[in-house]
Amino acid sequence: MGRFIKKSNHKDIDAMMLAEDILQGSRISLARGITLVESNSEHHFHEAQKMLEKLLPETGRAIRIGITGVPGAGKSTFIEAFGSYLCSKGLKVAVLAVDPTSSLTGGSILGDKTRMERLARNPKAFIRPSPSGGKLGGVHRKTRETMLLCEAAGFDVILVETVGVGQSEVIVRDMVDFFMLLVLTGAGDELQGMKKGIMELADAVIINKADGANEIVAKKTRGEYNRILHFLQPATKGWETKALMCSSLKETGISEIWDMILTFERTTKDSGVFSDRRRLQMKEWIHSMIVDQLQMSFFHDTRIKSLLPKIENEVISGTRPVAAAVDELFNVYYQRD
Numbered sequence: 001m002g003r004f005i006k007k008s009n010h011k012d013i014d015a016m017m018l019a020e021d022i023l024q025g026s027r028i029s030l031a032r033g034i035t036l037v038e039s040n041s042e043h044h045f046h047e048a049q050k051m052l053e054k055l056l057p058e059t060g061r062a063i064r065i066g067i068t069g070v071p072g073a074g075k076s077t078f079i080e081a082f083g084s085y086l087c088s089k090g091l092k093v094a095v096l097a098v099d100p101t102s103s104l105t106g107g108s109i110l111g112d113k114t115r116m117e118r119l120a121r122n123p124k125a126f127i128r129p130s131p132s133g134g135k136l137g138g139v140h141r142k143t144r145e146t147m148l149l150c151e152a153a154g155f156d157v158i159l160v161e162t163v164g165v166g167q168s169e170v171i172v173r174d175m176v177d178f179f180m181l182l183v184l185t186g187a188g189d190e191l192q193g194m195k196k197g198i199m200e201l202a203d204a205v206i207i208n209k210a211d212g213a214n215e216i217v218a219k220k221t222r223g224e225y226n227r228i229l230h231f232l233q234p235a236t237k238g239w240e241t242k243a244l245m246c247s248s249l250k251e252t253g254i255s256e257i258w259d260m261i262l263t264f265e266r267t268t269k270d271s272g273v274f275s276d277r278r279r280l281q282m283k284e285w286i287h288s289m290i291v292d293q294l295q296m297s298f299f300h301d302t303r304i305k306s307l308l309p310k311i312e313n314e315v316i317s318g319t320r321p322v323a324a325a326v327d328e329l330f331n332v333y334y335q336r337d
């Protein structure tokens, strides 16, 4: 078991053996594979890519579901209820997270496993906190690769949780098939303040906490969301985004959400929208990685590093137009010695 990543001795990683064990469904190897993918070491990067190449033919079969929501909406409680429900149906569920703030805060969402204690104990579930450290692009790549590893290990459903911060919803939307937005009951004010853009990313709006005295308010909220959704551009061609209610605490409305996702999968697979989206997501992944690499290469270039402060000052003091300044930087960058 301990044959793959022995201490920090790089030579001890056998990417091919690790891949074999992941394909056999070994959870320990899966966790090690993810650690390899998340490593910032260059040697690990190459090993991880070898491992991924071997696993690629066995990826892509899971349904990928993104979940976002304002803090307090009950994301962890929902994932616990929803994940446990899926496991009870015999499905293997992996829960991942994209938290761009984790490099600043040292990891927040999913960092604390006690948030999903029951699911974490379920042998059919696998929970992995957000990779921390590095830029958003890095988190993005690592989570996508982790998703592929989980698929190769035989997981049927991948849940990707994200906090409602910055660009994180857009990033998760770009890596999943179905995206849902978790909201609260009686959220009249929230509805007004809700960024329309986020609603337009969603394939479903889930009104959580529809239990007890909240239930009546939840029905009203559902009506309000449905009215608004009716006027918005749907996130997926040929699919009408609707609002549903559930109680993660009482575990009601959970099976209806899964039924909706199955209908979505069937409909979009029949129309070709499902595979079109996956193809587009791959292309966008390539493009965003190119942009990340170019950016890194540019800003780490020693000539750029020494010239940039002078150029910035010239622009700020009004002696240089921005476009001309950037043009000079690129001329310097492209000059090969």
Ligand SMILES: Nc1nc2c(ncn2[C@@H]2O[C@H](COP(=O)(O)OP(=O)(O)OP(=O)(O)O)[C@@H](O)[C@H]2O)c(=O)[nH]1
Pocket (backbone or CB within 6 Å): 069, 070, 071, 072, 073, 074, 075, 076, 077, 078, 109, 208, 209, 210, 211, 246, 247, 248, 249, 250
């Ligand atoms: N009544 C009721 N309370 C709920 C329900 N789901 C969650 N809660 C409560 O809402 C609070 C917040 O739930 P969390 O699951 O921690 O939600 P969150 O704030 O989105 O948390 P993060 O997952 O950390 O983003 C907790 O006190 C939960 O017990 C529900 O369906 N009904």
